[in-house]
Amino acid sequence: MTVLITGGMGFIGLHTTKALVEAGEDVVITYYQTWREPSFIKDEFGKRVTVEKADVSQPAVIEELAKKHNVEHIVHLAVPGVAALSAYEDYRVNMNGLIGVLEAATNAKVKRLSLASSIATYHSLPSGPYKETDLLPVQSANPTETFKKAWEILSFHYADRTGLEVIAMRIGGIWGPLYHSMMNLPSRLAHAAYNGTEPDYSRGIPFAEDTGDVCYVKDCAEGIKLIVTKEKLEHRIYNISSGIAVTNQQLVDAALSVEPNAKLSLQPGKSPAYKENNFLDMSRAESELGFVNKFGPKEAMADYIEWLKEGNEQ
Template identity: 35%
Template sequence: MILVTGGLGMIGAQTARALTDLGQTVVATAHRRTERPSFLPHDVIVEQLDVTDAAAVSALGDRYRITDIIHLAGSIPGEDRVAYFRADTAGLLTMLDAALSWRVRRFAVAGSLGSYLGSSEITWHEGLPLPAVAAPHPIIAFKKAVEPLTTNALRDTGIQALVLRIGSTWGPLMDPATPFNAVPPYLSSVLRGERPSALHAHDGGDFCYAPDAGRAIALLVTADALGHDVYNISSGQPFTNGQLIDAVRAAIPDAQLDVLDGRSGGPGRDPHLDISRLTTDTGFAPAFDLTAAVADYVTWRAYHAR
């Protein structure tokens, strides 16, 4: 049985869904969320769990024979950044303790494309050195720290660490007003019948639709063998705002959209994640291009608030 912490979140629920599609049994945990997504298969077991509670995590292992852990649970920082770092570090260490106690095969943990910030490359791949630059947000700072903590903690234990450098992911269940991805707020404005702010046609960057992110993670965790401990998770293709606007017009023909020429920051391109390593080791290929993702999301939002 595979454990997915944060299993009712945007990426966690899609990961649990993809695992069941691959024939796996899954227990998904959530701390504050209680609503089960409609797309989550009924045979996914859902448990309420605070991953910082070592006794509760241990008890979960007594109830289920956990063979692999996908640790996606995390909190949103408030004004007290130290409290955020303390809570999410405690959750990580508790789950690493569980991995060692249960002798799981693989321990996958959510990292971020933010680890590459400061790189002069346009296509970010796993072989790049990670720049020593100030993290612009506490989540990015924590996700970057997760990598050496996890890989070092599991070194020589027989448990394979998997760092998931997750790209700019959006989709069903994401907060429509999220500050972390511009697409859901933009689409939400259109769905409310508003005229969203004009976008520069050539701005853009990395793009990953949540169902594809979940499937990529599921393929990695269930693979017979993996040659690496760090993998980019994304579509492998950058997008531009011009393409986004075309996709929105295809899904919502009467949308009132304004586009500005060029880029907001001058000539150049925005970086995106390379997924060659993921594709080679798992055969992953994204099922959604931008047009299909927008159409799917618009259909979802017709029946769901987020």
């Protein structure tokens, strides 16, 4: 099987490519401006992995690539940067991109299109655990929550009208090697611990007892691989994350277990934004896909810091 990953040169895309190649699949990944050759996959470039320079915001480009490489499955990971666009441009890029990949997949007779949705779809719920069957409010607090909800509704309607199989992957807070924006806390802690510096708390010092469902990128890639390679799926929506509410203090402790002299501190207690059971329910992915997280906070932190010690900047 050949899989096309839009945004395949991205953080999650490259790890997913590795997971798919190890499962025996051929992969086509796209890039537009950023080229990366991480050690864990570069030897497959030009072999099991084909790299194509392409502006995937253009529907004809995705369709052309899918037909050229006889693609059976598209994983759509390409997204605009957070807070990178004006309101108008955000709407135009997100919605045109969605319509384009749906039409491209249909015209190229792709078997399945898997869309990167997000844990952000649950953001406006008061507490977890968050299940795929939860009813989500129309009101949304941020662009990611807004567009991912809209994508799911519109994609499933399109699928009903065309027969295209569309899967929404509600992906948790992903971190690990190649993560570059440093927006999530565990990545900032890993870099600070390795570099012997204080974490970047320019947006405020985190609270020790606040929690989040953070998932190591290698586990996330495994989840996406299972969705791609599963012959028949029973549902349209799958959570992909750790399924655990990890406290910020646990993340600090994980970093300190690797680098005991690291300069890591937090505010005590819980923030006003604290939520009970703030994690994704993983029972559907576990029972139907056989998904299992292999990296807890300590194992993930040790693996990430070792990656940095090997000379990798991200």
